Amino acid sequence: MTASVEAGRVEYDSLGAVTVPAQAYYGIHTARAVQNFPITGVTVAAYPEFVGALAAVKQAAAQANRDLGLLDERRAAAIVAACEEIRAGGLHEHFVVDAIQGGAGTSTNMNANEVVANRGLEILGFIRGDYAELDPLGHVNMSQSTNDVYPTAVKIALQEQIAVLVNTLRQVSSAFAVKADEFTDVLKMGRTQLQDAVPMTLGQEFGTYAVMVAEDADRLGEAARLISEINLGGTAIGTGLNAHPRYAGLVCEKLVAATGLSLSTASDLVEATQDVGAFVQVSGVLKRTALKLSKICNDLRLLSSGPRSGLNEINLPAVQPGSSIMPGKVNPVIPEVVNQVAFQIVGCDVAVSMAAEAGQLQLNAFEPVIAYSLFQSLTHLNRACQTLIDRCITGITANRDHLMRSVTQSIGVVTALSPYIGYGEAARIAKKALATGRAIPDLVVAERLLTADQVNALLTPEALIGPRELLVLEREIANRGTRKGSDNP
CATH class of the missing domain: 1.10.40.30 (Fumarase/aspartase (C-terminal domain))
Incomplete structure (x- = not known):
């Protein structure tokens, strides 16, 4: 229900009235969430893959409900058109709820419902807020619950982000492999427990890094396959209440067609609605990847230490002066920033683990912090890897004479x-x-x-x-x- 005033439009829910900015595509439920959850300052719009995934779910639902005779063609077409705009990058600035929120993601789902509804109303020739013509709950959210919409959208977004990170990790591996070829004839001392061990080549050392990173790219690809199973159609707790018997299978087909992803409906929707084990698995593989990259960066910092009083075996690119007091000092700042990203990812993994354990009975109410932690880890790790390639690995050189002396001595x-x-x-x-x-x-x-x-x-x-x-x-x-x-x- 809505009414227009000069400062905006007044919308009503079971709790009362709220004035929504006139230019906003969101509505009262979103406005309340903005007031209730001023937590991180990071809105769901910070993760465009997630916003696009929410729109894909709403689009597939509208198409399925239309085919089942539950939603008329006119409204379904308006919903689909609005969703396609959002998936193309439009209206993301109206997804304003904080990424961390109470309510198991209900605020995010309602934000999507309201933006789609209000844009759909414009497409139909009506004003925003005229929900008698296209209702966020009655039409856009038909046959759905936050409890199946939210985790499905998270899984779609994660698959897209993982694919990007896997590609970047393969680039990191290739960059190390190029250096391995370049250093294939550079003899040096290997070390165990920081003590001289036996000789090896610098190429062997860098080749190891290439293999380590490539292995984790493979493991992430495997983890992505675990989140291809969705619970869409289970509605509130997995029983499918208020959904057509054929809805779950049909909406999955529509979602596959919209996204191009290999998705499947879980065999037990009650189990799938409460279980977040796949998210825990993804988080664990991200932690593994981050820790191995951090170990490699520790090596790069150690091998480049000095230049006069350290190992001084390799030279990292000098990307910025290193000290406000020590002239000429240059620090290994790129490996250091990758280290810090790894530390943060470990923290995010702890958050995911605790949130997974805290689920109760038929629902885990803490999926927002799980999603936020995973999106953050994937985004930061991808950026860190790109930085490592561009600002560090490609410019590494070897101190060949020094390395040979270290072997002979x-x-x-x-x-x-x-x-x-x-x-x-x-x-x-x-x-x-x-x-x-x-x-x-x-x-x-x-x-x-x-x-x-x-x-x-x-x-x-x-x-x-x-x-x-x-x-x-x-x-x-x-x-x-x-x-x-x-x-x-």
């Missing part, structure tokens, strides 16, 4: 000689090298454990960075008994 190369001189001798040589500052190869030759030619053959990059078959040289060494005190066969 490292105690870790003694591991490669241990099978030929024996573990005990290798440990003694390592200790002596530390005490004297002399290089491992020099000490091995000086003590006639191996010849210079033998050492050189065993310490080539090809021999150091992977498994190898028994060499003729190895057999010669073994036959001559040069492995003093060795307990190796």
